[in-house]
Amino acid sequence: ETGVTQTPRHLVMGMTNKKSLKCEQHLGHNAMYWYKQSAKKPLELMFVYSLEERVENNSVPSRFSPECPNSSHLFLHLHTLQPEDSALYLCASSQDITVHLRGYTFGSGTRLTVV
Amino acid sequence: TQLLEQSPQFLSIQEGENLTVYCNSSSVFSSLQWYRQEPGEGPVLLVTVVTGGEVKKLKRLTFQFGDARKDSSLHITAAQPGDTGLYLCAGVVVYRTVGSARQLTFGSGTQLTVLP
Numbered sequence: 001e002t003g004v005t006q007t008p009r010h011l012v013m014g015m016t017n018k019k020s021l022k023c024e025q026h027l028g029h030n031a032m033y034w035y036k037q038s039a040k041k042p043l044e045l046m047f048v049y050s051l052e053e054r055v056e057n058n059s060v061p062s063r064f065s066p067e068c069p070n071s072s073h074l075f076l077h078l079h080t081l082q083p084e085d086s087a088l089y090l091c092a093s094s095q096d097i098t099v100h101l102r103g104y105t106f107g108s109g110t111r112l113t114v115v
Numbered sequence: 116t117q118l119l120e121q122s123p124q125f126l127s128i129q130e131g132e133n134l135t136v137y138c139n140s141s142s143v144f145s146s147l148q149w150y151r152q153e154p155g156e157g158p159v160l161l162v163t164v165v166t167g168g169e170v171k172k173l174k175r176l177t178f179q180f181g182d183a184r185k186d187s188s189l190h191i192t193a194a195q196p197g198d199t200g201l202y203l204c205a206g207v208v209v210y211r212t213v214g215s216a217r218q219l220t221f222g223s224g225t226q227l228t229v230l231p
Contacts, residue, residue: 004157042119043158043203043221056218090157100207101165103148104219106157 003027006091006107014115015081021110023074023091030096032074033104034066037088049074050097081114088112118142119206119222127228131193136225138204139186145207147180147187148219152201194229201226 004025013019023032034046048056049068063085065077074091088111092104119140128134138147146165150158162171164180164187171178175198177190187204205219 040124040223042223043205045218048218092157100146100148100219101163103150103160103163104158106150106159108156 004091004093004105004107006089006110008110009108010111010113012113012115013078013081015083017081018077018079020078021076021089021091021112023076023107025072025091025093025105025107027093027105029093029105030071031094032068032071033092033094034074034076035090035092035106037090037109043090047076048097055097078112081112083114086112086114119204119220121202121204121222121225123225124223125226125228127230128194130195130229130231133190133192134194134227135188135190136202136227137186137188138222140206141185142206142208143184145184147184147207148205149178149187149189150203150205152203152224153199158201158203191227194227196229196231199227199229 007022030051032049036044036046045058046060047066052068052071063080067075088109090109091107094104119138122137146163148163149161151161152158162173162178164171164178167182167184169180175192179188191198201224203221203224205221208218
């Protein structure tokens with residue numbers, strides 16, 4: 001148990017489907033993140049939330065839509081994805097966006113396959 | 116964009132051997148972190164180094180931060196199969212002046228396999 005729980009662990013979806021990824025943390029952290037991990041590429045930061053407010057969006061296509069209803073939950077809504085969006089999507093949390101010494105706590109990820 | 120290059124990309128060694136992996140950048144980082152990621156899991160923080168020239172030891176793992184805070188190395192002594200995994204370095208940069216918010220920039224990783 002890492003403290004950050006992601007569901008589902010695996011997801012296969014068609015290009016016309018709409019699905020959502022869920023992330024939950026009960027560590028008392030105030031910052032949450034979505035990362036995309038593709039083969040042989042560095043982790044790509046997608047979204048950053050601090051105290052439920054989005055503070056960073058690294059030019060992510062609009063087919064990815066995040067939602068942070070409270071400091072413990074983070075969602076990534078997916079629609080009309082492309083096959084190249086297939087990847088491991090990782091959620092992470094940290095005490096806040098200014099403290100870095102303790103690093104990020106990552107979930108186990110959702111393995112997404114777009115067909 | 117801060118670029119972190121890790122080498123080698125892949126490393127396969129026998130149990131008991133020593134190894135070193137490298138993390139290099141042309142940018143200066145306020146601190147640098149190492150993570151290990153096992154198959155089917157997310158990365159787990161191993162260590163944070165902050166001061167140029169700093170050396171930290173975690174059992175058989177020795178981490179060093181370069182004097183100029185642009186590079187780092189991870190040395191593993193007497194590797195064991197349990198050390199198998201993807202080793203990621205991540206540099207911490209300030210990306211906002213308001214609130215001094217920081218962002219982690221990750222390297223692409225070194226995939227280590229230790230054979231019994």
